[in-house]
Amino acid sequence: DAMVIQNPRYQVTQFGKPVTLSCSQTLNHNVMYWYQQKSSQAPKLLFHYYDKDFNNEADTPDNFQSRRPNTSFCFLDIRSPGLGDAAMYLCATSRDVQNQETQYFGPGTRLLVL
């Protein structure tokens, strides 16, 4: 089945130690998104790629970066995780950027910062 895959499902890192979360998709979608969801809160968009074009949300901290080496894969890099970065990180894809396109979400990676 075509899907959005996130690895690992749970990630533990130390305060200040760089961490990378990965997302892959078999849907061949052009757009990939990264959301941050803190406990009991709504998912918040961090950035997205439209093909190779990177688009950062205005309030996304500089500590967060992303890479998309090819259509299938997208990575979220947190350069120096703080305790406040502990959250569920959700990857999503959509076929294109028209407003009627559905976003498909992966299962998420829960990040714990010690």
Add this chain to the structure above:
Amino acid sequence: AQSVTQLDSQVPVFEEAPVELRCNYSSSVSVYLFWYVQYPNQGLQLLLKYLSGSTLVESINGFEAEFNKSQTSFHLRKPSVHISDTAEYFCAVRGGGYNKLIFGAGTRLAVHP
């Protein structure tokens, strides 16, 4: 700017009872509305969406939502809930370009036997 308000943070209900999860939106452009469901420790799954046409949209598992433009609402309803419907439900609206989603804060539905 687009925004979404989910009026209830938690909704407890007994099994087989009806339920309504409320959602109000604010949008200055064409409205595209979504309900997503999130089971514990899982990602979001699309439940249903309104893009155009009939204001009543249905999902395959018995949920329905009605787009009401005059009341700027998109409430989610189910006539008879099951234990397995226990989850967090998020209402979302398209916000800005690039197909962005603006989510509400979520409503936790707890179905009790």
